[in-house]
Amino acid sequence: MxxxxxxxxxxxxxxxxxxxxxxxxxxxxxxxxxxxxxxxxxxxxxxxxxxxxxxxxxxxxxxxxxxxxxxxxxxxxxxxxxxxxxxxxxxxxxxxxxxxxxxxxxxxxxxAVAGSLAPASLSPKLTAGQAAAQAAGAVRATVGLAHDADEAALASVSGASGSPELVVWAADGAPRLAYRTTVEGVRADGTPSRQRLVTDADSGAVLSSHEDIQTANANGTGNGVFVGSVSLTTTLTGTTYTLKDATRGGQYTSTLAGKTSGKGTLYSKTTNTWGNGLASNSESAAVDAQYGAAVTWDFYKNTFGRSGIRNDGVGAYSRVHYGSNYVNAFWDDSCFCMTYGDGSGNTHPLTELDVSGHEMSHGVTSNTAGLNYSGESGGLNEATSDIFGSLVEFYANLPKDNPDYLIGELIDINGNGTPLRYMDKPSKDGASADYWSSTVGSKDVHYSSGVANHFFYLLAEGSGAKTINGVSYNSPTYNGAALTGIGRAKAAQVWYRALTVYMTSTTNYKAARTATLNAAKDLYGAGSAEYNAVAAAWTGVNVN
The missing domain is CATH 3.10.450.490 (Nuclear Transport Factor 2; Chain: A,)
Structure with a gap:
């Protein structure tokens, strides 16, 4: 039993x-x-x-x-x-x-510390009461001084809370008996303070201090141009809210206000409601950007266990209102940031959700396979961003931005309501490749990406005519074979593992086939239905 x-x-x-x-x-x-x-x-x-x-x-x-x-x-x-x-x-x-x-x-x-932890003595020279008084005095000495750049200065100290606790302090490699004391107070902006101090049990000298109460994460609401009404995690410091998300690596959104350099100005205000859904309101595009960054973070975290773009827990920041009439958006490794233009007439911001996911996924590629941005590897680089950008949209599942396999369908750069790219049949944009050929590598990377985009669609959804979330698709195969998809979830795992474990800077389409087959073998086993589906989908786009 x-x-x-x-x-x-x-x-x-x-x-x-x-x-x-x-x-x-x-x-x-x-x-x-x-x-x-x-x-x-x-x-x-x-x-x-x-x-x-x-x-x-x-x-x-x-x-x-x-x-x-x-x-x-x-x-x-x-x-x-x-x-x-x-x-x-x-x-x-x-x-x-x-x-x-x-x-x-x-x-x-x-x-944490090597060597002996034995202190010279376990008999303190100071009583708990004396330790409490000295700790409170040490904190009072900081009144009027800011703890750091993001916090208000301490305004008052009410004293030690509870009785100090005897501990062994060994963090600096010199073990000694100490007291751990909590001292409470109030910051100048009204935020409460609760500092934990470690003081020497013989001399009362402060060995360590730590502020327990950090600036709060607040639940705000926003109305974006493309995402509609959404919840936002913001930061409250005193009475001021900012579009900064401490729960996702501190990522934030700033406005460049027409400039083309610098970090911009962090969005801040005394209320926690942002934007009105109109491009004429500066905050509306910021809502799109902040929400897009949050959903992209959550997608990678909850789907692959990846903590941020670099997998180091650090959030990127977003800049909106870049330049004038700038019809584009971009990821920049050097600033570790996303940047969005306002489009034609400065009235069509490029802050659509799959654009956010697309551009930030360039950062993921840069920090993993590092696919060169030219030739077939460049097409794979762009396709990776299209794939994950589309998956971010499915992950968010917003009513105002229907999840689909269309890239940039809401920003209307073409001026006729058509998307930038189609994953089910890439050639519908007039330039992208449905299938591999010896000339694919000479195409612009946004068009050579069509081969991998088509592969991913076939792997996830299969071939033929179908309707998904109200959108009609009809995906052909090079060899006329009818394919059955393995679903987005499994297809995503295959592509991510291939990207992060097997692809290199020079991976081409033939090597991408091998990389994804290796990934499928790791995840589902050689000869599994998923493994065979990967092979069939590549054959379906003429990568053999």
């Missing part, structure tokens, strides 16, 4: 090596692959293995490991994050990560 790991489980030395778990009731059984355990059970397993891990790492008898987090890979490899205590006192700077094989064998560890 399969049992769940009990929270109070303890691990014996033999069980650690054999992969068996001995629960408190005394019944031993073979443990399931830890990757199949729920998070609570993974944490329980980490807690159960803490004593053995401490012994394997050679920690002293006075040191204990307290589980903080657990990550288990698909193959069962474990990464257990622990805090440490010394004689029961929390150790600040004592955290570490223990890396184990699936059978519990410790492979390696990463420690």
């Amino acid at each position: 399969k049992r769940k790991l009990a929270v109070g489980a303890v691990l014996s030395a033999s069980a650690l090596l054999a992969g068996a778990i001995q629960v408190s009731a005394g019944m031993a059984y073979a443990a399931p692959n830890p990757a199949s355990l729920g998070r609570a059970d993974q944490l329980a397993l980490a807690a159960a293995q803490a004593p053995a891990a401490a012994k394997a790492l050679g920690l002293g008898a006075r040191e204990k490991l307290v589980v903080k987090d657990a990550v288990v890979d698909a193959d069962g490899t474990r990464h257990f994050r622990y805090e440490r205590t010394y004689d029961g006192l929390p150790v600040l700077g004592g955290d570490l990560v223990v890396h184990q094989a699936a059978n519990g064998r410790v492979k390696s560890s990463d420690k």
Whole structure:
């Protein structure tokens, strides 16, 4: 009978090596692959293995490991994050990560601080009351000074909150006894302050300080030119709201107000309602840009586990109202930013959602495969942005911007209501290639992209006539074969893995076929329906 790991489980030395778990009731059984355990059970397993891990790492008898987090890979490899205590006192700077094989064998560890954690003494010279008074005094000394550029200066201090806690301070590599104290106050703009200070238990010297209360994330509303009425995550500092999103890497939107250089001016106001849906309102295009950046972030995060364009948790910023009558939008690696023109007559901003997803995906390509922006690799670069730009639109699923396989259908650059590009039959734009030929690489990259766009559509949706979200498509194949798609979700995973794992700067269409087949093999297995569909879709666009 399969049992769940009990929270109070303890691990014996033999069980650690054999992969068996001995629960408190005394019944031993073979443990399931830890990757199949729920998070609570993974944490329980980490807690159960803490004593053995401490012994394997050679920690002293006075040191204990307290589980903080657990990550288990698909193959069962474990990464257990622990805090440490010394004689029961929390150790600040004592955290570490223990890396184990699936059978519990410790492979390696990463420690915040190496070496001994033993302080010279565990008897403080200062009382808790004296420590509290000194901590509050240290904070009062900062009244009138801003903590950093984004915060208002401290206006007043009410004093220590609660009794200071004895800890071992080891973060600087010189372990000593200390007090951790919380001091409360108010900033000049009315924002509350709660600072945590670590002070030396003998001298009262401040060893560390940290402000618990950061400027707030606020739930705003916006009405964009293309996205319509949407929710926006903004920042409130005092009484001022800004189009800055701390939950997505600090990405923000600014206006260039007709200029063509600089970071622009961050949008800010005392209310949290933005734009009116009209291009004549400067904020409306900003709503499109800010929302587009947020949805693109969420798409990559929730679909691929990618945290931002560089996968480093840092958000890009967006600039709107670039130049005059500028009929384009672009991604720039050097500023790590998106830029949007206002179009013809400065009344047709280029801030449509799939344009946002398209341009920011150039940043993803730049930080992964780095596909050269010329020849066939340039076509693959552009197609990657079309593919992910379209997928961002499907992810958002907005009523005002119907998800489709049409690129830039709302910005009407052509002046006749037609989109810039069609993924089901690229040649409908009059210039793009439906199929590969030896001359594809000599086309403009926006047109040579048609081969990969067509491939992706066939892979996701299949060939022939169909209607998706009210839009009619009719996608042919080079060899006349009837193809069945594997769906957007699987097709997206194949393309992303190929881009991030197998493609290089010089990948051409033949190599892209190999890259996506390798990706499909990794994800779904060689000879799987998905693998065969990738092969058939490339054959359908004459890439053999």
